[in-house]
Amino acid sequence: xKLKLDLHDIFNRGQEIDRALRGIIxxxxxxKAPLVEIIPGKGSGALKKKVIRFLEQKEIKQxxxxxxxxxxxxxxxxxxxRHNAPTGKRGRGR
Numbered sequence: 001x002k003l004k005l006d007l008h009d010i011f012n013r014g015q016e017i018d019r020a021l022r023g024i025i026x027x028x029x030x031x032k033a034p035l036v037e038i039i040p041g042k043g044s045g046a047l048k049k050k051v052i053r054f055l056e057q058k059e060i061k062q063x064x065x066x067x068x069x070x071x072x073x074x075x076x077x078x079x080x081x082r083h084n085a086p087t088g089k090r091g092r093g094r
Contacts (some may be wrong), residue, residue, distance in 0.1 A: 005022050006039040011047050021054050023080070025063055032083040042075035051077060 004017075005024040010016045021038070028036045040047040054060060055067055068078040 001031065001033045002035045002037060003033045004037045004039070007047060007051070008039065008041050011041065011043070015047065015052070016083075017050060018054060022060075025060065027085070028079070028081055029063060032081075034081055034083070036079040036081070037076060038079060039076045048075070049078070051064070055079065 003024055005020060006022065007017060009048065010020060024036055024038070028032070038051055040051050052067070055064070063081075065080045065082045069076065070076045
């Protein structure tokens with residue numbers, strides 16, 4: 001299962017973007033989806049930078065495994081999840 005979030009319709013509404021991003025991450029955790037595709041679009045790149053800044057926040061970053069930039073289409077990102085930990089957080093080093 002892959003979830004998808006297209007930000008084209010709300011590209012200029014900052015708080016809605018944050019809510020949409022948080023919502024899709026929460027949905028991925030709830031449904032145990034391994035992958036979320038986020039489409040900020042190509043444009044100037046400002047929206048993609050905003051999405052990356054959102055994903056880099058400490059409390060958000062601990063919820064997913066990794067972010068992959070699409071090599072063929074720089075207007076989209078993939079957020080990968082591992083759902084084997086009870087809370088979705090990464091394990092600590094020993």
